[in-house]
Amino acid sequence: MSDKKTESKNEKYREVAYYPGCALEGSGHAYNRSTKALGKKLGLKLKEVDNWNCCGAMEVKNIDPKLQTYLSSRVMSIAANKMKMDVVMAPCNGCYHNLKKAEYDLKNDEKSKQVVDRLSKKAGHETYQAGQVETIHALDWVKDTIGEEGLKERVKNSLAGIKIANYYGCMYTRPRHIFPEKDSGPGSESTSRPHFMDDLLDAAGAENVDFPLKTACCGGAHTLSDSDTSTRLVANILQTAEAAGAEVIATECPTCHSGLEMHQIRANRTLGIKTNVKIIYFTQLLGMAMGLKPKEVGLHENVSDSFDFVKQKGLA
Amino acid sequence: MPIHEKSLIRPENLKVQENLEVEGIDVSGHWSTFIESRVVTDYNEAMEEEIAALPGGEFIHRCWQCGSCTNACTVHAINPEFNPRYWIYLIRTGMESELLRDKDIIWQCVSCNKCTYACPRDVVPEAVMKATAHWLELKGHTPKSHSTIFDDIFSEQVIETGKIEDGRVLKRFFKQTGQALRQPWLEDLVKGLLRNLPISMLTRMGLATLVAPKTSGWSGARDAIKEYVAEQEAHHRTALGLDELVKMAETELKAGAAK
Incomplete structure (x- = not known):
């Protein structure tokens, strides 16, 4: 570009x-x-x-x-x-x-x-x-205005030492034809291996893990009407993130985010699959890295409790 | 195995003889498994056209059976019976009775669009799955799936008010599908939320389920949409010959009563 x-x-x-x-x-x-x-x-x-x-x-x-x-x-x-x-x-x-x-x-x-x-x-x-x-x-918005360099300059609490799996979900990249600006050469977003969220969190110091299910489906469309399918899909995403070494799954979609939170609980209840990976919006992570307090980025509005985690990582 | 032979090798079509000799040769046992011969006479030639007339089914004729959709499919990965390519084949060849074997799982498509991404012929398999699920419901082969009930409740609220409040949708959905709202995992979820939320926020959320959020100045859009939806529904009924079906059923009922 x-x-x-x-x-x-x-x-x-x-x-x-x-x-x-x-x-x-x-x-x-x-x-x-x-x-x-x-x-x-x-x-x-x-x-x-x-x-x-x-x-x-x-x-x-x-x-x-x-x-x-x-x-x-x-x-x-x-x-x-x-x-x-x-x-x-x-x-x-x-x-x-x-x-x-x-x-x-x-x-x-x-x-x-x-x-x-x-x-x-x-x-x-x-x-x-x-x-x-x-x-x-929102990813384009931050990336194309402030960008990685701008974020690096503004970091107050580095995300250093936090291992993150970046989860993009389905609707951000599929189907390809409705996103003509993606897959359009160097600097553009990729529909098969999206990286904008990785780039931004990396600039804020995070350690992104190699996560193979970036664009897997969480079953969000049927999160209530076919909960068993969604629970299995989410359990797979959570377990894979943990196997890849992630402590946090960064999200960029409210349906994915609440789907992951809800079925994390449900997988534990119905399948006996317990996972501890935290589910946090990328805007919450970036906000805290820029010096905002956990409550200012609505950490208390998440279902999964990550207060202790962010404190332990020096973000609060 | 070619896809059209899939139905031939179901367990009930495989015959193993305990003791059988044909022209002096012993053909008993597993090594001489026979396949029951079968003649298909109940083709539904209108099926492809009918599904193509429903929204999303328009491009089913483009399919050339490469199988990229099934290969990419999220649901296929956890249930091998979920096979978009096979269903498109059955619809296009009119094999209605074969399709009906899978009628209770077709609605489970999660709309992840992996198939649409992979399809080299722009069939939009995701939309074809939705059209097929609707066709099954409209024709009376299946009751409305939970997914359709959810879509209906959701869309009705959008059309009425312009906006959605998730708590309301959830409550109505559980009620209409006869599920208890107090599911153990749902309680855990609510407890998780209550732990950190300030009281003011809870009041706001509670109010939102009582007083639906609205888009102001929505009435014009609402009327326009309602008129359009009614028109489309009438159009689909005609395309599937549903009115004639109802008339036929009524005549039969009357004839039965007269006897």
Whole structure:
């Protein structure tokens, strides 16, 4: 990537429309709190999307995929047409994925375009046109503004000595075609071996372990409706992380995060598989590395208790 | 083994004779296993078209049976019976009775999109699995799966209010699927949360399950979506000939009553 391109992204992403999504107002509130706190600490501006709605998550597409495209397009329409923003940042993998998918469909599928246009007109707002905004993940946001060098300069409590397995889940990289900027040469994110989270945590001093299940599935879509399958998938992820030497699994998705926490307990209860690996959002880890207190990054809102752990590692 | 022969070697189709001599040659025992011959007469030629008419099933015709989907599949790794490639084959050849053998597991696709990532023909197998699961339900082969019940509750709330509150969805889901809310592991989970949360936060979370979060100015979108969904449902009913099925059933019932 040329210096010029990096520079423009650096400027562009410093003030973005923020789309937290439903999970971040509920079970994933710790991710919301830590993302905002980290942004503030790093001098990045977040403007929450006015009157945003659910993107459709993993469920609405099963009723009708085009309905999901509409829901996601409404969020982007508000950011573009009402707020006049160029960039929407979504920390939740599900939201990020759905906005990206809507962008792809509206660019390439005439039928999706027609449905979205019809529903937008009837709902009384401007139809979102492909290309009006760029959707990015919280990982892109930190990486392209502050970057590894910037983080290194700002580290207050190094993550040195903490062994981390970086877990990206499904929706951040699959399917490849909805992420045209990934797999596009040096410096870009990889869909088969993602590394942005590894890069950021490494810059904050962490020791990333070689974790083979970075993009494995936690069964998040059926975390409640087919709990036994999800428990088996999660148990595998947790045990593999521990076998790779990790003390912490760093997450970047509220569904994965609560899935891992919930089924860590359930695996112990139903399968007798006990694991001690901590499950912490990457924004919580980076926040603490930048000098924020555990409560300021919502560590108390996680289900799994990692207070003693972070204290022992000198982060509190 | 070619995929179309898979159904022939089920245990019930394999015959081992205790004592059998054919033209003077002893063919008894395991080394002379026979396969029951079988003639398939119940092809459902409309099946592929019907599934293709449901959302997600559009590209099933592109499949050329490479098997990349099953090879990549998350669920296949823990249950070898879960086989997207095989089901796509059965749907395209109209082998309905074979497909129905697996009717109770098809809905278990976790939408991880590994198949869609791997597919060289853009079949979008993940969406085909969803369309197939819906087809099974719409045709009455299976009751609504827990996954569909969850999707319905979730989507209904999104359409009504524009947003989701997970506690509400969870409560309704447990109620509708007849599961107790007080599951031991769920209690552990709640205890884990209570340990560190301040009271103010708990009150906020409690309130959220009573007063659903809403997107203001949502009514226009809600009406538009409801109209669209009703239209789509009618469209699917026609594509699957469901109205005719209902009419036929009614006529039969009436005839039965008259007798």
